[in-house]
Amino acid sequence: MKIRIITIILSLLPIISIAENIKGKVIEKQKTGEVIPLAGASIFWKNTTIGTATNADGVFKLNSTSKSNTLVVQFVGYETKEIAVKQRNKNEIIVEMSPNIALNEIVISKRKLGTVLDRNSPIQSQSITGAELCKAACCNLSESFETNASVDVSYADAATGAKSIKLLGLTGKYIEMMTEKNPNFKGLASVYGMVYVPGPWMESIQVSKGVGSVINGYESITGQINIEYQKPQRSPKFYANIFANSMGMSEANIITSAKLSPKLSTSILAHAQDNDKEIDHNHDHFLDDPMVKQYNFINRWNWDASQFFKVQFGGKFIDEERIGGQKGFNENEANNIDNAYRINIDTRRYEAFAKFGYIFPEDDDKSIALITNFASHEQNSFYGLRNYNAEQKYFYANLLFQSYIGNLKHKYTTGLSFVYDDFKDYLSGDNLGTNRTEKVAGAYIEYTWLPNENITLQTGLRYDTHNIYDNFVTPRIHFRYQFAPKSTMRLAAGSGRRTSNPIAENSFLLASNRSFDISDNLKQEKAWNFGFSLTQYFDLFEKGFTLSADFYRTSFDNQVVTDLDYSVNSVRFYNLDGKSWANNYQVELKFEPIERFNVTTAIRFSDVKADIDNEFKKVPYVNRYKGLINLSYATNFNKWQFDFTTQFNGDMRIPSTQENPSEFQRREESPAYAIMNAQVTKRFRIWELYLGAENIGNYTQENPIISANNPFGEHFDASMIWGPIQERKFYLGVRLTIE
Template sequence: TVVNGYESITGQINTEFVKFNKEPENSVNLFADFNGRYEANIVSTSKLNGKWGQSILLHGNATVGEMDDNNDTFLDRPKGNQINAAYLLDYNDLENYGFGSHFGIQYLVDKRIAGQVGFDDKLPQISQNKYGVNIDINRFQVWNKTGYIFKGKPYQSIGLMNQFTYHKQNSFFGLRNYFGEQKTYYSNLIFESIFGNTNHKYKTGASFLYDDYNEDYLAQNFQRTETVPGLFFEYTLTGLKYTLVAGSRVDFHNLAGTQFTPRINFKYDFSPKTILRLSAGKGFRTANIFAENQQFFASNRSVEISQNGGKIYGLKPEIAWNYGASLQQDFKLFGKKASWITDFFRTDFQNQVLVDLENPQKIVFYNLDGKSFANSLQTQLDFSVAKNLDFRVAYKYYDVQADFADGRKEIPFMAKNRGFFNAAYSTKKEGKDAFWTFDTTVQYVGKQRIPNTASNPTNLQLPEFSDAYMTWNAQIAHNFNKNIRAYFGGENLTGTRQKNPIVDAQNPFGNYFDGGMVYAPIMPANFYVGFDVNF
């Protein structure tokens, strides 16, 4: 909805951290795979007093194994480690005074090392002949959400959210350095009430975004500060069989100008088992061309920006309209409940920042001159064939094309056809805490267009399209009681791999080296074990 911002080109994700509910929750998860990756997760929620609760969230992982299964001298996956910690504090006095507040602080440090086997990240890149990649990320975030429900008016409330984020990345890819630093402050004030009765609700408010960017790529520095005050209004109409949510916002972007963003969502229940959803609206965003395309830094492509007078890297922002429909039908199959959902969405870009890889010696960024669109059709069937045996079958068609400088093309590395099958079985019985679960998933990924490599030497040219492939994952878990669970599983059990994911891997400092042409799994079959304890 427009309440949460203007970047709704393909949807929005709302992340909620685990909070104290009615009883303390404490859990530990341990995970290890057979190729040298280890994880630990700790969650603890507790009550401090009648109105205060806290949450402690900890995550750590380490990848220590060196793996080069295809013998191209490059690691199949990066080594490194991450520590991610968050502390949440909740105040809840909604019953007496209608007041609640939520505080949070989070810190993350993540270090990854990739490149050739034997690369030493402790030595400068220029003092060794191995190709290396080093990515070092630090991120700090603090936020508060405070809300008040008016006494005697449970339909009327006011809420304020404030968040500050600091993100820094130091990295190099071979002889190429990239440094990125971002400071973000975001604030959103929301007032919610009704017109007459609760069938006519509205939300209105104001937001403010401050984004400060400082980036170095090779010898070039790119700095910008975005300030975006905004206003919004949203109306919700609720009937017996329908819900209509219509809203719009206007944002005053200091670099991209004033932006108007309307959105409308409609839901209609033909019957309790037949539901139609419709949506349409506009989205707007500024593209961070370096941070969003780092997978192409591990190559010897030169970087070009075809500026056109915009104020973000010399480029104009991305603006898109999207429209969608979703039909859900519930019915009986094999005497048991089943559900069928079909979605169709279309996105039309009014403006877009294109990433042109059609010259294998270059990566060129420029604004769209022509048309760019995406059609997405997905259909999904969920059903049970026996007690505790559930199936899911899905198919997705994805048609994404744009007018590049040399004509209309499919966006590379986008499979037009995807298939999905999942089967899940449980031996759980009423009144029994111990049981087994079995889960398996098969995915089909159709062919993908590969950027043009015709100007490379013959032995370094890639086909126009990749081969389609399938992957198979499976897991077995056993719950010993309410609090203890162990599991064992495997990923990519078909052993599907892209044979030569790196172009000219034997000459990493040569003109044709390119580690960005990856379209399929690189790792062979991988097995893992895990253990959960709740107390």
């Protein structure tokens, strides 16, 4: 089978043909003479829909076309420029932009886009910009998808504050989470990693569906989420965000940057969060929201050693204490059944990263880069009378070379990667633990064919040798075809693998009486993902609309099943013996009915089934459907902004509790419900004030904790969560920016 797949992929590599590309850079030259690259500027051929955007260094590359010889360059707050391109050569076009300034230096500009679809990538992906992140509270990454139709985030239990993320109907462990192309939040960080990324720190988030690029590894199965932090060379001199909500949580974020020389810049990102109030609105004697103290710090550097050699490096530190459980815990007494039930999770995490990039002077389409990342994660915790302690050391390195064959219609990236993952954990009471060291060396090649501006074919193949799971091959293919001026289709297929860490990835289930039953010698998970998407741009009533529809299917060969159906007193983990699939359908429509009023609507259906407890049935805790309506209006000059979001959540299957006495039994299918959030933002010259409300309708799951009055008893379970567990809450925040 593998040989047949490889043969098919190689047969798709076309014969080399002649190509011509336009390369350039968009900049602003300040009065001091300093040159600032403009990232995210739009470049397109005049009177066509063929275009692209500049990258983080202000650089763009665009296929030539016979339809036009005039480039249009646009950027918010700058005058639009048109460049006549008369000769097709490899000389870089330098486009110097001028601020669009009226009297008294008032910048008149259009509203920034919130979510941007990548029109040219063969992989279906979208970028969530800073403008979109500011539409909601966005205290951390887990709250960044409230206005996104593709990604679901919800509470995993009613005691710890753990968040569960889903994409294409499957949990977050099948998503490859990355920070600036570094695979991250694995193992011990898989449950709480999203709260380790403060919202104000993020420059943007890239979300792609389906199998990703082989360049980033073999673990992407349902998609990739990549976080771009604020960069030293582009960060404001000083930024502050102060936030508080009605649940007693307050936090502060500070970003400061300094340009030590024209080539060297640095920034510090600091975050502090504090919530020490025991709040119990539903009077079940359990905290509605865990008490959390978190200190988070990054220092990062950017060094442009020369025009061709660039370096980024930095370090990160996280210290968090998370306390949940019953009110009235006495810290001066022993942790036993005579004291209140308490959950305490103490985490320390250290990270260091470095990137080295070199562009060949004789040809800037050839480059070599090294990406490295190291993380050390320690967690000491107890859930009632059970202790769970773990530590993980993770190292990642990726050396890649980018070039082309003959001309720029035939590009390729090839490289070597290495992963070292030392993972240890131990769960008392159940007497279970892991002591595993993974060493994975890999090699890959990815080829991209661009015969014209309408077609992109990307094929990838990687080979990895694993010290535990032997050797394996990962093939992937992506195809983009713009079959009409405003119509684009994409196809994708490929496989992915991952190593399961059952206790760490399901630690929120420890907030229950369930014992953990883990089969010996669990095999590595393997899955195939196939996807189709269609994007259509059209005009109606002289207004522009964007319609996108997609279908993705994930099929597992060897899944690690989390079986909550076998017994109410246990959770079993074993390799799949039978079938498991996830089918996901989504339609999304974006339009602007009037100027500065953006509307996003979406509907998604999920069919996720697997052989669980010798029966082929729906996987629990997956909504059958989800709808989204997001309305956003800004007044002239963006002085006021109003945002409103409604999420419609369909029914889902819930594991049976029929074994329990009648008073501890729960429904086996959740009802459909809607959640409404709103925010108002007032902007001033250098600061802005925002006020919002979440769960406006005050809809909550009734009695979310089973046997809350006897948490040390056999029926206690705080993990059976299908809906909101927090009542309506309000928040207030202030942002200050000094450029």
